[in-house]
Amino acid sequence: MAETNDVTIIGGGIVGLATAYSLARDGRRITVLEKESAVGAHQTGHNSGVLHSGLYYPPGSAKARFARAGAEAMYRFCAEHGVPARRTGKVVVASTAEQLPQLAELARRGTANGVRLSEMDSAELAEREPHVRGLRALLVPDAGSTDFGAVCRALAEELAGRGIEVRERTELRSVRRDGRGLVLTTTAGEFRSRVAVNCAGLHSDTVAELAGTQPSARILPFRGEYFETTPERRDLVNALVYPVPDPAFPFLGVHFTRMVDGGLHVGPNAVPALAREGYDWRTWSTAHLRRLLTDPGLRVLAKKYWRTGAGEIARSACKPLFVRAAQQLLPELRGRDLTRAEAGVRAQAVQPDGTLVDDFRIDEDEHWVHVLNAPSPAATASLLIGEDIAARVGAKLPG
Numbered sequence: 001m002a003e004t005n006d007v008t009i010i011g012g013g014i015v016g017l018a019t020a021y022s023l024a025r026d027g028r029r030i031t032v033l034e035k036e037s038a039v040g041a042h043q044t045g046h047n048s049g050v051l052h053s054g055l056y057y058p059p060g061s062a063k064a065r066f067a068r069a070g071a072e073a074m075y076r077f078c079a080e081h082g083v084p085a086r087r088t089g090k091v092v093v094a095s096t097a098e099q100l101p102q103l104a105e106l107a108r109r110g111t112a113n114g115v116r117l118s119e120m121d122s123a124e125l126a127e128r129e130p131h132v133r134g135l136r137a138l139l140v141p142d143a144g145s146t147d148f149g150a151v152c153r154a155l156a157e158e159l160a161g162r163g164i165e166v167r168e169r170t171e172l173r174s175v176r177r178d179g180r181g182l183v184l185t186t187t188a189g190e191f192r193s194r195v196a197v198n199c200a201g202l203h204s205d206t207v208a209e210l211a212g213t214q215p216s217a218r219i220l221p222f223r224g225e226y227f228e229t230t231p232e233r234r235d236l237v238n239a240l241v242y243p244v245p246d247p248a249f250p251f252l253g254v255h256f257t258r259m260v261d262g263g264l265h266v267g268p269n270a271v272p273a274l275a276r277e278g279y280d281w282r283t284w285s286t287a288h289l290r291r292l293l294t295d296p297g298l299r300v301l302a303k304k305y306w307r308t309g310a311g312e313i314a315r316s317a318c319k320p321l322f323v324r325a326a327q328q329l330l331p332e333l334r335g336r337d338l339t340r341a342e343a344g345v346r347a348q349a350v351q352p353d354g355t356l357v358d359d360f361r362i363d364e365d366e367h368w369v370h371v372l373n374a375p376s377p378a379a380t381a382s383l384l385i386g387e388d389i390a391a392r393v394g395a396k397l398p399g
Contacts, residue, residue, distance in 0.1 A: 002183065002190035005029045007393055009197045010172055010184075010207055012039040014148055014379050015371060016199030017155040017166070018386030023393060024162045031193075032164070033186060035171035040152030042277060043201050044379060046344030048226070048257050048265060050240065051075070051085070051144040052377035055092065056252070059112035062360040063377060066388075068114055070381025071142065077383060078146055081154040084260040085146040090240030091125060093134035095328050099244040100136060106244065107138055116142055131236045131332050143240055145260050148379045172200075175210050182367050195396045197389060198370040202276045202347045208363070208370045217349035217357050217372050220298060221276050221288075224268025224346060225316055227338035234264045236330055236337075243329055246308075252376075254315075254325045265341055266326050266333075269312045279343045281316075300354025349373035360385070362392070369393060 007023055009016045012034030020032050036042070051074060054067035078085035094103040110117045120128070120137040128139070156166050170188040175196075177183075184191040200207040208215040229236065242255040257265045272292070274284035292298055302309070315322040323335045349357035349372050361373035369392050371385075378385060 002192045003031065004192045005031050006397060007195050007197060008033060008184055008191050008193035009199055011199035011201055012166055012168070013042065013199060013201050014040060014044040014152050014382045015374055015385055017152055017159065018382040019197055019199060019389045020159055020164055021155050022386040022390035024159060024164055026394065030164045031191060032166040033170045033172060034166060034168045037168050039156050039166060040149045043344065043347060044152055045149045046342060047148045047379050049145045049147055049259060050257060051146055052380045053140050053143045054113040054115050055106055055110040055117065055140055056245065057109065057113065059109060064113045066381035066384045067377045070377065070384040073383040074146065074380060078151065083146060083150045083154055085144060086260055087142060087144040088239035088258055089139060089141040090143040090242060091120065091129060091137045091139050092242045092244060093125065093132060093137045093329055094244050095134045097135065102244045103136060103138060110138070110140070115140060129238055129241060132241055132329055133331055134329065145240070145258060147260050172207060172210060175212065177367070195393050196368050197393060198368060202345060204347065204370065204372050208372065211368050213365060213368070213370070215370065215372055216363055217351050217361055218295065218297065219347045220350045221273040221278060222270045222346045222348050223273040223278060223343050224270055225343045226265050226267035226341040227322070228341040229264040229266065229337050230339065233337040234262065236332060237264055241329060256330065266338060268344065269315045269322065271312045271316045272309065273345050277345060279345060297350050297352045297354040301350055301356070304354065346375055348375060364392060366396065
């Protein structure tokens with residue numbers, strides 16, 4: 001017999017679990033399906049752990065609306081559930097005169113988004129981060145870090161306590177409509193559901209296609225590679241240190257992250273992954289590579305960003321080039337100070353014309369809510385994103 005739910009959520013990452021957590025307040029019959037053997041196995045579990053403040057995002061965007069309040073909600077959740085979280089603050093540093101106008105634009109955006117910030121000259125920067133070199137910087141005191149994998153485990157425990165099952169090792173294979181609902185066929189049997197939520201991250205466009213819809217954007221996975229400093233060099237940076245990002249590219253550049261366990265991570269770069277879950281160059285997928293070569297939108301993207309992409313690939317292949325990028329902010333850093341750390345893969349949505357989707361992207365129909373783009377700061381804002389998705393689901397389930 002098929003299990004029957006009001007809501008079935010595809011994906012046990014932080015957004016899927018936060019959605020279930022919000023829906024649980026209404027007493028709905030909910031199941032979360034996760035294809036891996038543990039929650040938060042992909043984007044969430046390979047996240048740098050940074051709690052963002054809303055500095056970077058265009059005023060009025062969904063990212064701007066969710067990031068600041070989402071970070072405060074996450075700090076509260078961590079405090080209530082014993083998850084480590086540190087409000088370390090961060091500095092965003094302009095290391096060249098050409099970056100000063102971009103730094104001023106960040107200050108304008110942050111102020112418009114209600115972010116607490118202050119400007120620092122080189123002497124004030126040196127007092128806070130003695131080893132960091134820069135002309136000017138922005139101090140964002142409410143940024144910090146946590147362990148988003150631990151957040152997922154805490155959410156799963158909360159769901160279990162409310163009678164909501166997270167079915168691990170359960171992968172969606174097909175979908176059909178049956179009367180007023182859906183029948184979801186998985187590797188663990190069938191699930192009937194009035195509404196389904198697609199929080200499949202790296203596979204969100206594939207799930208949308210299984211659901212019978214043409215997704216408004218396709219996923220292009222980018223791998224972010226990190227190094228970790230040796231223990232004796234962790235004191236090179238006190239908290240979080242970021243460069244001024246390239247406004248033409250939706251990544252934040254090589255930066256320094258003080259982890260909640262005290263470690264100091266350096267990175268990431270941003271290289272196209274050769275598989276949806278391509279955490280290294282050895283992992284590749286024939287089907288994914290075929291799509292990279294034949295998708296018109298991805299060809300447009302490659303033509304537009306080939307120079308930037310070539311630089312990222314070079315830094316991936318050649319450690320000294322990666323170190324040189326990091327030395328723009330931290331001149332004392334040497335290659336011998338760094339060891340390889342775990343990489344992550346970001347699900348970046350791309351529109352059919354090759355445009356990178358910059359904001360969160362959620363598509364809906366009668367029975368589905370598809371989360372097609374939820375990159376950073378989605379983990380930071382996941383509790384509020386979950387509330388937003390839950391409201392969308394509630395509108396489809398009157399009575």
